[in-house]
Amino acid sequence: MEFLSSRVIIHPRDPERSLAFYRDTLGLAVFREFPGGTVFFLGNGHLELSGRGDREASPDVALWVQVRDIAEAAAELRGRGVEFEQEPRLQPWGLHEAWLADPDGVRIVLVEVPPGHPMRLDSREPG
Template structure:
């Protein structure tokens, strides 16, 4: 088994698509279940499959993002360049942090239009992609 994607319910689909495409996602496809809802599947360039789904159900009202979801973590190869690009696109990422000390990963945070928090992570040179059991030994 493996995780396929995370789905976020969004209040304003166009606003959220603008945010996530500025972040770097591209739209893979849409599903219209026929009840006024819209599902939009997104992936970063080079990803083999969808990694995020935006779910728009206008009849259910405003989204409360703080209802259990803590954050989405996204890896970047160059955090400083990513922050420059996001700022130029009108997004407002927070400052660079070093949660594991100066030799650990660099991170920065931003928040999407519905309040979902996103952690951007740049691993130190030589660190494999993602978190593995080796990070906890």
């Protein structure tokens, strides 16, 4: 089986409020729009807001979003009114993380991968 593309789909309880959050507050670029939905670029993937949900977000699900500079990203988001559940800090596993939530409570972790972290290293055998 070959997977060609992927995206995360969120059914927000208030589509206009979530659209404004992802587009204007987080500053995600729109990939495409269609009746009843918007798809955003999200790093190497996509995030789709479509339909209307009627349940609380599960605390078991989070969006993992890598940024180049977490301090800069956090300052920019604070300037747009974002309140963090966890301020940026270095985690025991070596990543800088900050946690926030969208208007429906979908958890979002901003991650900076510092130089020298195993995620930045080429694990292929030399040669």
